[in-house]
Amino acid sequence: MANFGDYHPVSGAGWSVYWRVSQLHGSGLEVWFADFRGRRVMWRGGQPFAIVPYHRPIAGDPKPPDYTYKDGIGPQWGGVEFTALKKGAPNMWASSAHHAAVDTEAVEVTVEPAGNFGPGSLTITAKFQCG
């Protein structure tokens, strides 16, 4: 079994999905084969990059003319790749001590049953940092 890149099945609240983080650096959280009540509703989903425009560049950063960083997959203009962090990592530019050693350290799955005031939910959360 690899540290990253495996497909992990989870289910709850009527959903059945696989999640995957393909690598420590340079990937993101992917959701595959999402079934709701036994019916396929999504093949694959993810948010592999982020475009970060600066309306007030700081001392020329990011550079003109776009004043924008592209972070995540295929980073450009000074952008950085995403790094999977341990679930409890602090909100800071974390050193390697906070990097997830395996994909399951980065991802948290919670299932909430339906209540009187709302539907049930299956939530898949992961923490990444730029850099």
Next chain:
Amino acid sequence: MPSVTSAFARRLKQVLKPLSRSEAARAVKAAIQYLEPELVRDGTSRFRVLGAELAVTRPKSREVIPRRQIEVLVIDYLNRRHVRIVVEGARVVEARTLDSQPALGREEIAEATRLAAAVPELRKLARQRGVFVSSYAPGQRQPGQRRVGLYYLSTERKGRAAVLAAVEVDLVDQRVLAVRLPGQGSTTLIEGGTHGELR
């Protein structure tokens, strides 16, 4: 309680089972054997395998189960190209030069750090306590290029990280292109290097 998993997803289990080390090693070997004639130029080659992972391609029909394939990414520095090889069993079924830049490998960042250590100020900085290195993408990376930007960072008491220095390294030509050192506002080019923009 009825199952929430579709019959299709249940049939996927065999396709999606974790990649074993031997399976990955076999795929890498097949990919290298396939590429070998192209990797060698004037009797030398310089390439790096970034890794092997399961590749699932969406079939044209909803009813068809995807095949279990393994994707191997090869950075061919000598020929300035990045190649995606797809292996099924022991057979190469796809070989394609990528237009995009694959994520930097850990070994590549380590090599860039070693090359950056040729700058005495950076070598000294890297030895300081609490200093660590984090990579970034300098400028607009074109296909075939392999440039690595490195920040030298220090963690401050409040948990914020301060950028102490930055360097841009070209892994194709194996040299430092530009550097920004502590107390130095602007970027210094090394031996006429052309660089993107140090962040």
